[in-house]
Amino acid sequence: MQDSPDLGDRGGAVCVVGAGASGLTAIKNLRELGFAVDCYERETSVGGAWNWRHDRSPVYAGTHLISSRPLTEFPDFPMPDTWPDYPHHSQVLEYLERYAKHFALGEHIWYGMEVKSIVPAGDGRWDVTIQSTGGGSSRVQRYAAVVIANGHNWSPVVPEIPGDFTGQVIHASAYKEPSRLRGRRVLVVGGGNTGCDIAVEAAQHATRVWHSTRRGYWYFPKYLGNRPADQVYHRRTSTWLRDRRFRRTAADLTRWGVPAPDHAPLESHPIVNGLLPHYLGHGRIEAVPDVTRYDGASVELSDGRRIEPELVITATGYRPRFDFLAPELLDIDADGRPDLHLHAFVRKHPTLAVVGLVQPSAGLFPLAHWQSVAVARWLRLRATDPEKAAAVQKEESQRPLASWSRRKVVPTPRHWFEVDHVDYLKAVESLLTRMESAK
Incomplete structure (x- = not known):
């Protein structure tokens, strides 16, 4: 890994939090639209939840995909045809490592660096405090935008069962x-x-x-x-x-x-x-x-x-956690649920977004890809034509929730981010079309 980035203002660069599947595709799609990107990953390698060597990974030895290969792979980087319909977790990690290598994403990732806080710096910019997981002093970097991709399957929900158990x-x-x-x-x-x-x-x-x-x-x-x-x-x-x-x-x-x-x-x-x-x-x-x-x-x-x-x-699930953000920045309610348009766009802060915070009825990777494409294009439109970006944002804010989220789900935290794979992609496609026509 190269030396740590210079302290201070990173100009028009975007900060990405996490180098799991969602973080990797965010880096790639931001870079393809010309953004400088710094990704901070607390572990020493890519993969996020799919790297079972990571402390926070929920993966166990027998884990396989429950969505099939064609509905799980990134649309611009297919998994090998020789792989099984439902690859083993080790193959998924290999796939993410290949993805990172193919698109040369490693040079934009700072391993062993944990994001401690993200606070508004005015003008839509953000001050990001980072610290080495090995200890030492922290530092602050200023970014034009932040994309959070820290996953939502790492903080266990432990049931409160009364009594004592000797087992x-x-x-x-x-x-x-x-x-x-x-x-x-x-x-x-x-x-x-x-x-x-x-x-x-x-x-x-x-x-x-x-x-x-x-x-x-x-x-x-x-x-x-x-x-x-x-x-x-x-x-x-x-x-x-x-x-x-x-x-x-x-x-x-x-x-x-x-x-x-x-x-x-x-x-x-x-x-x-x-x-x-x-x-x-x-x-x-x-x-x-x-x-x-x-x-x-x-x-x-x-x-x-x-x-x-x-x-x-x-096996009682996980809760989303954003310890580095004040809850009001994501409009997080008393139960811990953030209020995001398309489960990605922060309504009050157009330069802050979350990628991968969805629970689809099929594979997550394609949705994270198109989310990050939409985020990258939105940030580019906002930089090149703020008036048109504001018009798109106003139009999107009026879109009914039922057009992109499940109209009715079981009322539990497990289903907060539930989306239909097909319907959600249609909604993101609609947003991309609106931004394209706004040019």
């Missing part, structure tokens, strides 16, 4: 390999994709597995016939037709004690797991209701039953 309790973020499951009685708490994946892995290694879910979800296979299911679901069709496809192909797990969903398929994040019905049907996973209390070696369930696991894994 072991870990969050899914601390689970890394199946050796800690082998020969043990395991309770997995959480009905999302991670919880289902770990329950399936436990079924192959543990002596007994309970899977606790609070509510019902829609469960879908990874394949329909010989095709990845998401390639069938996400054709450019109406929302009504996609809803119908989801309903026709979802697995009914209620016969094994899994709660029935109380919402439509498109109102929650899809659970993609073809092996969960298999292991439920073979008795290797036992579905149980919500956990209400710990009592020594026992766990009490909401139906009054008691079970005695040795290990409890809470």
